[in-house]
Amino acid sequence: MMANDIRPEASRERLLDVKGLTIEIETRRGPATIVDGIDLHVDKGETLGIVGESGCGKSLTMLSLMRLLPNKIRVTQGEANFAGRDLQKMSNSDLRKVRGGEVGFIFQDPMTSLNPVMRIGQQLAEPLIYHRGMSKAEARNRAGELLKLVGIPGAVERLDAYPHELSGGMRQRVMIAIGLACNPQLLIADEPTTALDVTIQAQIVDLVKELRDKLGMSVVWITHDLALIAGLVDRINVLYAGTVVEDAPVDALFANPRHPYTQGLLASIPKLSDQRTTRLSSIGGTPPEPGRRPKGCPFAPRCPLVEQICHERVPSLEGTGKAGAHRVACFVAQRKLEAA
Amino acid sequence: MGAQPLMRIENLVKHFHVRLGAFGERAATVHALDDVNFEILEGETLSLVGESGCGKSTTGFTLLNLHKATGGKVIYQGRNIVELDEKAMRPYRRQLQIVFQDPYSTLNPRMTIGEAVGEPILFHKLATKAELPQKISELLADVGLPPRFASRYPHELSGGQRQRVAIARALACQPKFIVCDEAISALDVSVQAQIINLLLDLQQKYGLTYLFIAHDLAVVRHISDRVGVMYLGRLAELATREELFEHPLHPYTKALLSAVPEADPAHERSRKRQILQGDVPSPLSPPSGCRFHTRCPIAMEVCGKVVPEWREARPGHMVACHAVTEGLPG
Numbered sequence: 001m002m003a004n005d006i007r008p009e010a011s012r013e014r015l016l017d018v019k020g021l022t023i024e025i026e027t028r029r030g031p032a033t034i035v036d037g038i039d040l041h042v043d044k045g046e047t048l049g050i051v052g053e054s055g056c057g058k059s060l061t062m063l064s065l066m067r068l069l070p071n072k073i074r075v076t077q078g079e080a081n082f083a084g085r086d087l088q089k090m091s092n093s094d095l096r097k098v099r100g101g102e103v104g105f106i107f108q109d110p111m112t113s114l115n116p117v118m119r120i121g122q123q124l125a126e127p128l129i130y131h132r133g134m135s136k137a138e139a140r141n142r143a144g145e146l147l148k149l150v151g152i153p154g155a156v157e158r159l160d161a162y163p164h165e166l167s168g169g170m171r172q173r174v175m176i177a178i179g180l181a182c183n184p185q186l187l188i189a190d191e192p193t194t195a196l197d198v199t200i201q202a203q204i205v206d207l208v209k210e211l212r213d214k215l216g217m218s219v220v221w222i223t224h225d226l227a228l229i230a231g232l233v234d235r236i237n238v239l240y241a242g243t244v245v246e247d248a249p250v251d252a253l254f255a256n257p258r259h260p261y262t263q264g265l266l267a268s269i270p271k272l273s274d275q276r277t278t279r280l281s282s283i284g285g286t287p288p289e290p291g292r293r294p295k296g297c298p299f300a301p302r303c304p305l306v307e308q309i310c311h312e313r314v315p316s317l318e319g320t321g322k323a324g325a326h327r328v329a330c331f332v333a334q335r336k337l338e339a340a
Numbered sequence: 341m342g343a344q345p346l347m348r349i350e351n352l353v354k355h356f357h358v359r360l361g362a363f364g365e366r367a368a369t370v371h372a373l374d375d376v377n378f379e380i381l382e383g384e385t386l387s388l389v390g391e392s393g394c395g396k397s398t399t400g401f402t403l404l405n406l407h408k409a410t411g412g413k414v415i416y417q418g419r420n421i422v423e424l425d426e427k428a429m430r431p432y433r434r435q436l437q438i439v440f441q442d443p444y445s446t447l448n449p450r451m452t453i454g455e456a457v458g459e460p461i462l463f464h465k466l467a468t469k470a471e472l473p474q475k476i477s478e479l480l481a482d483v484g485l486p487p488r489f490a491s492r493y494p495h496e497l498s499g500g501q502r503q504r505v506a507i508a509r510a511l512a513c514q515p516k517f518i519v520c521d522e523a524i525s526a527l528d529v530s531v532q533a534q535i536i537n538l539l540l541d542l543q544q545k546y547g548l549t550y551l552f553i554a555h556d557l558a559v560v561r562h563i564s565d566r567v568g569v570m571y572l573g574r575l576a577e578l579a580t581r582e583e584l585f586e587h588p589l590h591p592y593t594k595a596l597l598s599a600v601p602e603a604d605p606a607h608e609r610s611r612k613r614q615i616l617q618g619d620v621p622s623p624l625s626p627p628s629g630c631r632f633h634t635r636c637p638i639a640m641e642v643c644g645k646v647v648p649e650w651r652e653a654r655p656g657h658m659v660a661c662h663a664v665t666e667g668l669p670g
Contacts, residue, residue: 053528054499153618167619168392197391197555199616202599206615224528227558227601231608250605268533269603270562279540280562282533286498 014081015186015218016042016065021078023060023069023242025290032291035061035242036298037078039317042186047212047219049229049250051265052239055287058222061239062188066099067092083185101131104179108191110171114163120147120174121159127181146177150207169200173207180211187212190222205232227269230254238262241287241298244317248326258328258337261299297330305332343381346517346549347403352376352412352422354395354402358624370623372398374573376412377650378658380517380549387552387560389596390570391620396553399570400519403551404436405429434464437510441522443502447494453480453505454490460512475512482545483508483538500531504538511542517549525554536563557600561585569593572623572631575650579657589659592632630662638663 023035035057042048052058064075065087080087082098090098099105107113115123124146125139134142140159147155150173163171172192179187189208193201209232212219221229229236229250236253238246238261246259257263264283285302294300300310309331317329328334354373360366373395380386388396401407402422403414409422421432440446447456454476461467467475477487483504494502503523510518520539524532540563542548554560560567561581568578569592577590588594598614616635621627627634633643640662648660659665 053530169619198557198599199391199596200619202601202613202615205601206613225601226529227603227608230601230603230605231611254603254605265529266603268530270536270558271603278562279537280533282537283530284534286500286531 012043012046014041015044015046015083016040016220017081018061018065019079021061021064021080022076023057023064024074024076026072026074027291029291031076033242033293034073034290035064036293038239038242038244040237040244040247042218042220044185045216045218046235047221047233049233049236050220050222050239051224051226051229051236053224053287055290056239057242058239059190062190062220062222066103066105067095068099097131100127101182102185104182104184104187106172106175106179106187106189106192108194110168110175110195111163113175114171116163118162119159120161120163120166124159124174124178124181127178131182142181143177146181147174149180149211150174150177151203152177168196169203172196172200172204176204176207176211180215183215184217186218186220188220188222191224192221193228194223194225201228205229208232226254226265238265241293242290243298243314243329245299245329246327247317248328252326256326258326258333259299259330260303260305260332264304299330305330307332343383345379346382346416347380348413348415349376349378349380349399349403350413350415352399352402352414353410354398354407355410368624371573371626372623373402373410374626375650376573376575378568378575378578380551381565383543383547383549384565385543385550385552385563387554387564387567388570389554389557389560389567390576391596392555393572393620393623394570395573395623396570397521398573400438400521400551400553404438404519405432406438434460434513435516436519437513437515437517438519438521439503439506439510439523441525443499443506443526444494446506447502447509449494451493452490453485453492453494453497456494456505457490457508457512460509464513466512466514479508479512482511482542484534498531500527500534503527503535507535507538507542511546514546515548517551519551519553521553522555523552524559525556532559539563557597569596572620572626574631575658575660576632577657577659577661579654579659583654583657587654587657589653589657589664590632590661591636591638591663595637630660 018038018040021035021038024031025034038061050058063069065080121140121143124143128134128139128142143159144156147158152158152170152173193204221233223229233250235249237244240261246262257266267281270280283302288294288298296311296313297315300306315329315331317327318334319327352373353375356370356372358368358370360368376399388399390396402409405422413420414422457476457479458472461472461475476490480487480489485504524535527535543550552563564581566580567584569576571592577593588597595614595616602608618635621634629645630643630648633639642662648662650658650660653659653664
């Protein structure tokens, strides 16, 4: 499987490499699989988009890497290498240095992620003092610079503001500033614009793009909105029911989606050229609940191209195309490509 | 179209009185809606868009008399319904329904789906108890749910199925008009498409009129006949979908449209967005004159002083902007 993944830029260096990651939730009926043996990777300087609907495991996958999973949810298998070290085997104190230091996080809801009784400046200074060993004065200086970097007007005065004194868009900028505080090698953004208005959303996307280019970091952007990340990412992984069903460079994915689920997702986005009476194509049914995963391909019960084999075996993510950079986990799509 | 107006909204105003400060010692007024004028035509889908806090949901609530209007009129079937008390409002309630964003909190968790859908039927005496099970099955079929769902509870359903139930409950009253207040915003893309299709089918089948309140412009573009753009409690622009998306006149509409991402990587990478700076000002003390002038890229001196007139710039295309007005002949 991995052997097919010889990319044209062979010199590219892996920053994050996750293999066979499995996450289970404890339920009354026993453990249920939420993430089923996911393989994914991010190269240095690369921006990866992880796309999927609610409950597909996209957030849990990234949270698990930093041991931030909620109670009753745990990693049962798999390894995760970050810059050559196995995150799963690392001690808690070593991992704490990675978390917020080499890896920055931005979460969806800045109102609940920021501490409501702590001034913005203190919250920004905290990682700098902890990870960088800065003095309080140095950290405050740097915090002011960071707020300026993320485009907060009157940055230095805002250091003494509390989160409730800022608007949603400003709070999300503060979250981004905290995520970037220690010059991370990898920034994980988990639906950072979902709660924001389109105009603010566009500001945030452009800001992350600009900062990424300026600071040269890798970014993983988790979202349910394919259109939003079209101009931002290099590569997209489409997740369905806890598995990667398609992995492709962004242009290839939009121009030539191969998995029937990706095709369905793209077709259900309303287009400019649609007439008002055009029916949107939609995917019938709903994703399987954890613990009720079908035996074969998890998408089989909703798939328009389903065949007998799909109910019996789980397709693996196979490389297609010249360098195998476009990978798909679908028996039907793979056969079509072989025939072509 | 040439449809008749179903509802006429005249100079609608809604102010909320709030108390600020740790002990509520300061009184203040939220200018949620100011001087809003438009018509809703029979059988159309009129969408209201704008950033959060622009008053689009308040418009929906106020014109259904769920919020008491501070001023202005909502004329429906020849009567100004916003001055009616609850009892006088009751016959209109049946015809004017609303579907909310979050079907988790709008359905009673202790009522079965059948009970939830049947309740308005019995309340408005639209069927006898004996006919009720049949009626419930028909309504569930209308929204694409099998009859066996009648005995289930909301927690057994997915988000999309719950939204179908909320729609069935609104349909149970045989309404003429439904306000869809962010009705599809919480749903996943593939499910969202199912519900949009359902709303369009039901509109055709029952001749419904929708006021569709949403922030997703791609969806709005898909389902609307006409679109109104709101900013800080005022209408900035209102036109047919083609006019608004292809020939927007108001600088705010232009900025809003340019922020919408398209599912096209090459286009997205190369596009030059006209990004609005800053945030929406507080509705506690909205800017003088045109409320958009603090963020407007083409603001002139007059914009900070005089409220722009709400006028027809092109046939059927309403806009409130000094710059547009000045460019007009006459």
